[in-house]
Structure formats: structure tokens, C-alpha cells
Amino acid sequence: MKRVHYFSGLTISLFILLHLFNHLFSVFGAESHLALMDQLRILYRNPIIETLLLSAVLLQIISGLKLFLSKRKLAPSGYAKLQLWTGLYLALFFLIHVGAVLTGRYFLALDTNFYFGVAGLNTFPLNLFFIPYYALAILSFFGHLAAIHIQKMKAAVFGISVERQARLILIIGVLVTMIIFYGLTDGFRGIEIPEGYDVLIGK
Numbered sequence: 001m002k003r004v005h006y007f008s009g010l011t012i013s014l015f016i017l018l019h020l021f022n023h024l025f026s027v028f029g030a031e032s033h034l035a036l037m038d039q040l041r042i043l044y045r046n047p048i049i050e051t052l053l054l055s056a057v058l059l060q061i062i063s064g065l066k067l068f069l070s071k072r073k074l075a076p077s078g079y080a081k082l083q084l085w086t087g088l089y090l091a092l093f094f095l096i097h098v099g100a101v102l103t104g105r106y107f108l109a110l111d112t113n114f115y116f117g118v119a120g121l122n123t124f125p126l127n128l129f130f131i132p133y134y135a136l137a138i139l140s141f142f143g144h145l146a147a148i149h150i151q152k153m154k155a156a157v158f159g160i161s162v163e164r165q166a167r168l169i170l171i172i173g174v175l176v177t178m179i180i181f182y183g184l185t186d187g188f189r190g191i192e193i194p195e196g197y198d199v200l201i202g203k
């Protein structure tokens, strides 16, 4: 179960890094985000790659929940505890997030682009849910990475101890979250959502 989780996790992480890079690009405006997504889609919407990715997400959720239930009994602390709880959040987030994207695409016939992603984030009171929902997802991803890093890494790099490397990953996670939120909300001024996405925000 651990091996399955490790390899499906690696597959998903490659996509997540591209996906977060795409979201970071929103600091240059919605058009830049849309243009980069169009390019990235050529890769991850390839039927073989997307099937592989969605299968990895499913495997990750199932193996992650099983690992959570068995490890929880050991009452872990420190980074092991962080790994456990960020993993649980990521499993639930994947279920809702990927479910929402597939529902948007196949049932609502929407282009699940920048505007699909940010509709709730820029609409009150939906943003009261979407701000913590997305922020915790990005923070959990980096938290989970930091916890794995501290287990796998044995030595200091350029004189930076493994503890400090893990802390650096957490700090990068906080910075990435802040920059993405700045971009996805047009510098916190809010983004005008096109009419086609009204169904998402109850207009």
C-alpha cells in the first residue's frame, strides 16, 4: 500500500507542480493564465496522460485513506502527524476538486478554465468556503512534501540541516499560497466572472 501511494503520489506531484505554476501565472493577469493553461492542456489532457493522472488520483485517495486509518493508531507527533493530517485533507480535497472539475466539464458543459477555478473565490459569501478550501490544499501539499522530505533526506545540503530544509519547504508553501491568491483575485480587488459561469455562483 505504501509503494502504491508513493508512486501514484509522484505522478500526481508532477501535475500539481505544473498546475500551481499555472496558477502563479495569474499574477500576470487572467489572459496569461488562460494562455498557459491552453499550452499545458496539450500535455495533461492527452487521453493517455489524463487517464493515468485520474487513475493515480483515485489510487492516491484509496491508499491514502487506508494509510491514515492504520497510522492514526500509532499516535504520531511532529512531522509524522503533519503528514497524516495533510494527507487526509488532500484525499478529501482531491475527491471534491476533481469531482467538481469533471462535473463542470461533462454535466455543466463549461470550460473548466481560470474563471471556473476562481468563480467561488471572488464571490461573497462563497469565498468564505473557497478561501480556506484552496489555501489549505496548497499548504497541505507543501506540508506533506516537507514531512516526506524529512523522512527521506539524510544529510545537510550546502550546510543547511534537514530540519531547516523541511522548514524552507513550508515557507515556500506559504509564499506560493499568498502569491496564487493575489493572482486569482486580481490583487485582492476581485475578478469579474463572465456570465457563462453564473450557474457556479447562484446568479
Ligand code: HEM
Binding pocket: 015, 016, 019, 023, 037, 041, 044, 050, 053, 054, 057, 090, 097, 098, 101, 111, 112, 113, 114, 116, 117, 118, 134, 137, 138, 141, 180, 184
Ligand atoms: C487555488 C487553488 C486551485 C484552483 C483555483 C484550481 C483550479 C483547477 C481547475 C480550473 C482545474 C481544471 C483544469 C483544466 O480543465 O484544464 C483543476 C484541475 C485539477 N486540479 Fe486544481 N486548482 C487549485 C489547486 C489544486 C491543488 C492544490 C491540487 C492538488 C493538491 C489540485 C489538483 C487538481 C487536479 C488533480 C485536477 C484534475 C486534472 C485533470 O483534469 O486531469 N488543484 N484545478
